[in-house]
Amino acid sequence: MRALILLGLVGFVAQLVDGSLGMAYGVTSTTLLLAIGTNAAAASATVHLAEIGTTLASGLSHWRFGNVDWKVVAKIGIPGAVGAFAGATFLSSLSTEIAAPIMSIILLALGAYILVRFTVMGLPRGNLGKPLRKRFLAPLGLVAGFIDATGGGGWGPVGTPAILASGRMAPRKVIGSIDASEFLIAIAASAGFFVGLGSENITFSWVVVLLIGGVIAAPIAAWLVRHIPPRILGSAVGGIIVLTNVRTLLRSDWIGAPGGVQTVAYVVIVLIWVAAIVYSVREYRRDKASESVEAIEAELQGKTGDTKEETASA
Structure with a gap:
């Protein structure tokens, strides 16, 4: 019972993060399932089955708050579904001994990317309003869908930063569109896992609990996306993912690192993680202060211009 409650909380928190950031539900949930001993394919299958419900709830919530561009959803979601089905059948064909470290490496890479991307670069805002072309979205969706299924997550970490980096959509629209299109990826990946694994390796009570937690969090996240930095x-989520998957790799048969080496690695990662969060908070406050100064200057310039016009007319 305690394990199910924990999974429900993980589903809630993961969806809260995913709905606010446009990524990390699958990566976060799969990382936890791997940490408690679930085999790689079954972990990814469990998460993707739960995501059918959570992504539907999240997509509808974002749509109600005006955060979805349906043209982008179609252009990236359909190729993404093809990639997800291919990735699921590929992962299902690997042995557990091979799949677990491979998935941890993928998750570690995604976590490091999230950590560095958001800590160092923040959110680009240039080129807003310019159209996103199919020749960009279709290959992006195909690759992101394949990585998502093989890594137990990755649709958001690949798709969200790539579209944000283009600077052509407002962040809330990017997050809402990625979350809405993920519904197609979840269905395609789940179908691929059923073809490759069947249903005997999936614990459906875990699916239900993850789903309940995610569905509860979805509308809250859609509202928070306008307010949370x-x-x-x-930075916070990226650090968690990196730390957890480094732990999995160091304890795997591939590496089998001694306890002292593991401790040193964890301490170094935590120090980097804390520094990243502190830096992000500082830069966020600096950006907010700059925006406030610019707004005040613009207001003062506007008032000065009005005064000049009144003087001239007098």
Whole structure:
């Protein structure tokens, strides 16, 4: 019972982060399932089955708050579904001994990318309003869908930063569109896992609990996306994912690191992680202060211009 409650909380927190940041539900949930001993394919299958419900709830919530561009959803979601089905059948064909470290490496890379991307660069805002072309979105969706299924997550970590980096959509629209299109990826990946694994390796009570936690969090996250600082959240989530998957790799048969080496590695990662969060908070406050100064200057310039016009007319 305690394990199910924990999974429900993980589903809630993971969806809260995913709905606010446009990524990390699958990466976070799969990382936990691997940490408690679930085999790689079953972990990814469990998460993707739960995501059918959570992504539907999240997509509808974002749509109600005006955060979805349906043209982008179609252009990236359909190729993404093809990639997800291919990735699921590929992962299902690997042995557990091979799949677990491979998935941890993928998750570690995604976590490091999230950590560095949001800590160092924040959110680009240039080129807003320019169209996103199919020749960009289709390959992006195909690759992101394949990585998502093989890594137990990755649709958001690959898709969200790539579209944000283009600077052509407002962040809330990017996050809402990625979350809405993930519904197609979850269905395709789940179908691929059923073809490759069947249903005997999936614990459906875990699916239900993850789903309940995610569905509860979805509307809250869609509302929070307008208020929570994505830069800080990205740094925090990236650090958790890196730390957890380094732990998995160091304890795996591939490495089998001694306890002292593991401790040193954890301390170094935590120090980097804390420094990243502190830096993100500082930069976020600096950006907010700059925006406030610019707004005040613009207001003062506006008042000065009005005064000049009144003087001239007098």
